[in-house]
Amino acid sequence: MKLIGMSREEVKEAFRNGEFTIAVYGMGKMGLPLAAVFADHGANVIGVDINEKVVEAINRGKNHINEEPGLDELVKRNVEAGRLRATTDGVWAAKRADVMVILVPTLTDERGNMKLEPVYDVAEKISRGLEKGDIVITEATMPPGTTESLVPILEKSGLKLGEFGLAHAPERTMTGTAIRDITGQYPKIVGASDEKTLEAVIGIYETINRKGVIPMSSIKAAEAVKVFEGVYRDVNIALANELAMWCEEHGLDALEVFKAANTQPYCHLHMPGAGVGGHCIPVYPWFVINLARKTNPRLTKTAREINDSMPHHVVELTVKALNSVGKPLKGSSILVLGLTFRGGVREFMKAAAKPIIEELKEWGAKVYAYDPLCTREDAERFGAEWKEDFKDVDAVIITADHKEFKELDLERITEEMRTRIIVDGRNVIDPQKAKKVGFVYVRVGLV
Numbered sequence: 001m002k003l004i005g006m007s008r009e010e011v012k013e014a015f016r017n018g019e020f021t022i023a024v025y026g027m028g029k030m031g032l033p034l035a036a037v038f039a040d041h042g043a044n045v046i047g048v049d050i051n052e053k054v055v056e057a058i059n060r061g062k063n064h065i066n067e068e069p070g071l072d073e074l075v076k077r078n079v080e081a082g083r084l085r086a087t088t089d090g091v092w093a094a095k096r097a098d099v100m101v102i103l104v105p106t107l108t109d110e111r112g113n114m115k116l117e118p119v120y121d122v123a124e125k126i127s128r129g130l131e132k133g134d135i136v137i138t139e140a141t142m143p144p145g146t147t148e149s150l151v152p153i154l155e156k157s158g159l160k161l162g163e164f165g166l167a168h169a170p171e172r173t174m175t176g177t178a179i180r181d182i183t184g185q186y187p188k189i190v191g192a193s194d195e196k197t198l199e200a201v202i203g204i205y206e207t208i209n210r211k212g213v214i215p216m217s218s219i220k221a222a223e224a225v226k227v228f229e230g231v232y233r234d235v236n237i238a239l240a241n242e243l244a245m246w247c248e249e250h251g252l253d254a255l256e257v258f259k260a261a262n263t264q265p266y267c268h269l270h271m272p273g274a275g276v277g278g279h280c281i282p283v284y285p286w287f288v289i290n291l292a293r294k295t296n297p298r299l300t301k302t303a304r305e306i307n308d309s310m311p312h313h314v315v316e317l318t319v320k321a322l323n324s325v326g327k328p329l330k331g332s333s334i335l336v337l338g339l340t341f342r343g344g345v346r347e348f349m350k351a352a353a354k355p356i357i358e359e360l361k362e363w364g365a366k367v368y369a370y371d372p373l374c375t376r377e378d379a380e381r382f383g384a385e386w387k388e389d390f391k392d393v394d395a396v397i398i399t400a401d402h403k404e405f406k407e408l409d410l411e412r413i414t415e416e417m418r419t420r421i422i423v424d425g426r427n428v429i430d431p432q433k434a435k436k437v438g439f440v441y442v443r444v445g446l447v
């Protein structure tokens, strides 16, 4: 059933009656939850992935994304009901689908230079199955202007834009809360190539999202929304880091000051820490920087520089803490807690642990690492030795806010450690509790 020309209410009715098919390309942390939610609301859904193991697992009703509460049941229920299936054949899926959603990785290098091959690969496959009246939606985050750059590829189908619809509806969620976010934590942002496509896409997302849809005036505006959300976060984290380092100089506890300042509704000071990692927040600013021709995004660039300097600052805090008890960094045993970029997700892109481990080793420290979501091989890949206890450790550096680190048994740890130093790069330990059992406790913004 072709949706272009239908009202949003007619689309919703057709959605609930399973009268059209949606293909979701990319069965990962974002794509599989979305596909399962679409199916759970009545659509016929085809998940497309190049990973045969992922496809095979889904067709057995199995969810392969460990970090998503509720997804196991959602996948199982909808595969058993025959509403959700998966394939590696992206052309076959496009031939059967009326709506095609692109949610494959839009990875970049550390300077935000896009690697859009997965997106172009999917667009090429869609072009070989695109039919008049179909709608192509990009949900993967991409630099403003990228969605429309797919038009020449899609028009290889022989159709002209207008005979098919194009839209961008950015994925405003994060691993660990994807189902909650997709179904209504925030309104869905949508920009489309024409009014009829916009109307149909609004109907699609109003079906699954309780918070409704914010229609944008263009596809590029919709892409910019998602990117700006990320830039806002990166710049505000940099402000928190800069003010926290000022607090260190002036003997203040930054978090005490920030918490009080944030009681003012116009103040939203973020959390200072060991740095900004992930595929998103440290990357989206580069979309703005790299696309600036006449403007000079000085603030955006400076924020990136500040955040990328935080791992080094954490090493400086460690050196000072060791010196305060008469120990040089050279020869000390340091346990880095956290290899992932944040707690709760096994992703390593721009994780603070990597530069911290490298610099500690340059200074001649013996470096160990542990992360509840990682393996010995991960630690060795980072250049550290895997260690699951605190024996003979001089300092612990926390670089990811895993739940396990919030519940550390400080009393037990003091008995094992050689020197009792905690450098809390993610503000997960209570300073008073740490000091009470004899730790030298420092964090970004409190020395």
Ligand SMILES: NC(=O)C1=CN([C@@H]2O[C@H](COP(=O)(O)OP(=O)(O)OC[C@H]3O[C@@H](n4cnc5c(N)ncnc54)[C@H](O)[C@@H]3O)[C@@H](O)[C@H]2O)C=CC1
Pocket: 025, 026, 027, 028, 029, 030, 031, 048, 049, 050, 051, 054, 103, 104, 105, 106, 107, 117, 118, 119, 121, 122, 139, 140, 141, 171, 172, 173, 174, 175, 279
């Ligand atoms: N992970 C997150 O917290 C968020 C991610 N996003 C965006 O969502 C998009 C996807 O990210 P994730 O789901 O986290 O990635 P992921 O790495 O978890 O999953 C990507 C999936 O796509 C598959 N794939 C790769 N190339 C393919 C191709 N050519 N054809 C079909 N499948 C292909 C992979 O096999 C993998 O299963 C990215 O653009 C990201 O920016 C947006 C918001 C949050």
Ligand SMILES: CC(=O)N[C@@H]1[C@@H](OP(=O)(O)OP(=O)(O)OC[C@H]2O[C@@H](n3ccc(=O)[nH]c3=O)[C@H](O)[C@@H]2O)O[C@H](C(=O)O)[C@@H](O)[C@@H]1O
Pocket: 141, 171, 172, 173, 174, 175, 229, 230, 233, 237, 270, 271, 272, 273, 274, 275, 276, 277, 278, 279, 280, 281, 341, 342
């Ligand atoms: C604006 C926003 O909140 N974006 C979220 C973000 O999720 P992501 O998984 O990247 O985690 P995050 O909480 O932003 O953390 C990113 C990095 O920044 C650090 N971080 C985070 C918040 C803070 O106040 N201080 C700080 O130092 C974290 O430790 C981490 O290293 O990026 C996601 C994305 O865009 O993919 C987005 O969907 C999520 O909602």
